[in-house]
Amino acid sequence: MATLLHIDSALARENSVSRAVTASFREAWEAVHPDGTVIHRDLAAEPVPHIDAEVYGTGFVPAEERTAEQQSAAALREQLIRELEEADAILIGAPLYNYAIPSTLKAWLDHVILPGRTSGTENPSAAGTPVTVVSSRGGSYAEGTPQEGNDFAVPYLTHALGTVLGLKAEFIVPELTLARVVPAMSGLIEAADASAASAHEAASSLGRELGGKLAGATV
Template identity: 60%
Template sequence: MATLLHLDSSALPQGSSSREVTAVFRKAWEDQHPDGTVIYRDLAADPLPHITADGVQALFAAPEERTAEQAAAFALRTELAEELERADAVLIGAPMYNFSIPSSLKAWLDQVIIMGRTAGVEQPSAAGTPTTVVASRGGSYAPGTPREDSEFVTTYLEKVLGDMLGLDVDFIVPELTLAHSVPAMAALVDKSDASRAQAHEDAATKGKALAARLAA
């Protein structure tokens, strides 16, 4: 049976738009694969350490020459790389924080990107893995909007997930998620609701379709 690697990074344990949508995708996936495997990491509740000198230098040291700290750092990076390589599909919740991704997700990326293995080679070790990113945001950064040039979530993740790791990246983008809680956005509530409904529909459809494709 297929394996799904599911990462959430929203700091909110409840009321998170990205968590809502990844949950819809995952349910659709699990309905198709009741006996399948889900590798789940809540990067906000159980954050990974940021990359350190030990984690970097361990890659350039022979195993027998690594310090205890380097060996531990290398073991973590290897564990994360193996989870990515084992996955038949990847699901990532990536809300926009201050125009970019949460630092918890950036920590995962810095640990899992291993030059010569998962990146930096002609055929990265997880190349081609279908990856769905739920890139929620409180406002709108769509083409033609005033803040279009401040959208650094999908543009960054296209580069790092697609170009570096070689993953096959697709986005679901719930927008205007703050419309119900920010008085100045009250006029945008209907558009927010429509975006939320579309994101849920897309997640259910894509989760089911991807699971069926991999099972074929």
């Protein structure tokens, strides 16, 4: 059976476009691979701790000399890394907050990017794993718009997930998600709905395709 690692990082539990689109992917994946395993991490509900000096220094302390706090930190980091390494596919909801990714998602990445193991080697331990990223945006950052070039989430994740971790990244980018709640954007509701519909369609298609391949490979 294949394993899908599903990560959501949107603060909102309801009316979140990124959560809705990742749900479309997951539902399609589970429909064609009902025997598969899904590990869901909701980083808004249960955030992983940001790496502080204590956690960072744990890697330089022999296991038998670590404090209880260092042992706990090392165990959590090992768990997060193993979830990454053992996943057959990864799904990440990454809304654009203040032009970048949520801090909770950055904290997760700080834990799983480990030089000499998941990065910084010729063969990173999770290299080649497909990852689908749903990066929703409240406005539009497309070419020719006033905000062109101000989306630092997709470029960062392209580098962190693709170049650093060696994953095969695919991005789905629903835009104008604030059109229904910001009066000044009311004229963009139709475009927002079209963008959301396209994102759901892409997510469902990728979920079915990937889930089907993995189901066939694990029969």
